[in-house]
Amino acid sequence: MNGPELNLSEIGWTPEFEQAAQEVRLGAPGLTLLPGRVAGVGRNTATLWTQGGAQESVFAGTLRQADVTPVVGDWVLAEPVPDAPLRVHAVLPRRTQLARAVQSGMQLLSANVDVVLVMTAPDGDIDEARLSRYLEAVRAGGARAALLLNKVDLTRKPEAVLAQLRALDPAVPVLPLRAKEGEGVAGVRALIGPGETAALIGSSGMGKSTLTNALLGREAAQTGEVGATREGRHTTTARTLYRLPGGGVLVDNPGLRDIEVWREDAAAGFEDIEALAADCRFRKCTHGSEPGCAVVRAVARGQISEERVEAYRAAQGFATGRPKAKRRK
Ligand SMILES: Nc1nc2c(ncn2[C@@H]2O[C@H](COP(=O)(O)OP(=O)(O)OP(=O)(O)O)[C@@H](O)[C@H]2O)c(=O)[nH]1
Numbered sequence: 632m633n634g635p636e637l638n639l640s641e642i643g644w645t646p647e648f649e650q651a652a653q654e655v656r657l658g659a660p661g662l663t664l665l666p667g668r669v670a671g672v673g674r675n676t677a678t679l680w681t682q683g684g685a686q687e688s689v690f691a692g693t694l695r696q697a698d699v700t701p702v703v704g705d706w707v708l709a710e711p712v713p714d715a716p717l718r719v720h721a722v723l724p725r726r727t728q729l730a731r732a733v734q735s736g737m738q739l740l741s742a743n744v745d746v747v748l749v750m751t752a753p754d755g756d757i758d759e760a761r762l763s764r765y766l767e768a769v770r771a772g773g774a775r776a777a778l779l780l781n782k783v784d785l786t787r788k789p790e791a792v793l794a795q796l797r798a799l800d801p802a803v804p805v806l807p808l809r810a811k812e813g814e815g816v817a818g819v820r821a822l823i824g825p826g827e828t829a830a831l832i833g834s835s836g837m838g839k840s841t842l843t844n845a846l847l848g849r850e851a852a853q854t855g856e857v858g859a860t861r862e863g864r865h866t867t868t869a870r871t872l873y874r875l876p877g878g879g880v881l882v883d884n885p886g887l888r889d890i891e892v893w894r895e896d897a898a899a900g901f902e903d904i905e906a907l908a909a910d911c912r913f914r915k916c917t918h919g920s921e922p923g924c925a926v927v928r929a930v931a932r933g934q935i936s937e938e939r940v941e942a943y944r945a946a947q948g949f950a951t952g953r954p955k956a957k958r959r960k
């Protein structure tokens with residue numbers, strides 16, 4: 632299905648991508664290669680947003696051999712084929728990436744996201760360790776982060792919760808929000824610059840679909856009513872890019888909604904804890920219940936916060952002290 636003509640700069644195309652595209656074209660004389668943004672991926676296929684609208688594509692054999700699989704948000708170069716889907720020949724270098732840990736290593740979830748909106752709500756415990764992991768993952772992938780405190784109507788002391796969130800990382804903006812009433816949505820919109828791409832992550836039931844609808848000004852994402860269990864339900868299944876009114880893009884990828892940290896160097900950002908760990912009695916100390924743990928000692932002395940140690944332990948893949956039941960299935 633072809634949509635209306637698209638202005639590529641409104642969906643994230645930049646002079647840097649244009650330059651990268653020119654270089655690829657120089658190496659492929661005789662081929663007509665058009666830019667497209669990956670809006671959804673299947674097995675060796677993708678839906679692309681191109682100048683001519685949404686178009687289906689298949690991956691060229693050379694791309695499959697090159698071991699680069701396009702992901703949502705990628706910019707690719709594709710060759711028009713008469714009466715057939717476009718043929719994708721190249722993935723342009725990614726500016727940013729969001730990934731999650733899987734058994735075999737890492738799984739790339741989306742590319743070229745500029746700002747990641749990390750959503751939480753006060754109708755339950757604020758899971759600082761989890762939020763820290765999200766912020767770490769965003770930073771590691773090269774995107775900016777912002778923290779959204781949704782459902783501020785559910786707490787009597789929003790200021791205290793906002794301060795708690797600000798303390799996680801002073802460099803990350805923190806915004807109060809009532810997505811259901813549309814309050815604070817303009818502030819969120821202002822975090823997404825012209826032609827920029829935003830992604831929304833957070834545990835189930837925080838209000839991501841509600842905010843998505845508010846940002847898009849229509850019922851684009853299904854909202855699920857949360858039952859008395861407060862657990863929320865998974866209501867979104869399709870991975871999608873949405874165009875924001877006025878320019879810009881929103882990525883709503885179910886796998887992205889609740890990412891686990893994947894980082895090349897799981898110790899990055901925790902140098903202080905690593906330094907302390909040198910004094911642990913056991914070289915392979917996990918800073919849990921081992922005797923002679925210098926990290927636990929530092930927490931007891933108030934030198935570092937327990938939350939940061941939990942975030943570090945989670946990033947290292949150590950079993951964390953938090954009950955597993957708290958995590959969404
Ligand atoms: N009190 C209050 N409830 C809200 C607010 N925003 C959203 N909700 C409610 O929170 C519930 C969950 O909202 P969703 O938008 O479906 O949450 P989600 O994060 O998309 O959840 P998943 O699809 O499971 O990932 C719904 O019942 C919403 O009506 C708010 O500002 N205040």
Ligand SMILES: [Zn+2]
Nearest residue numbers: 911916918924
């Ligand atoms: Zn230790």
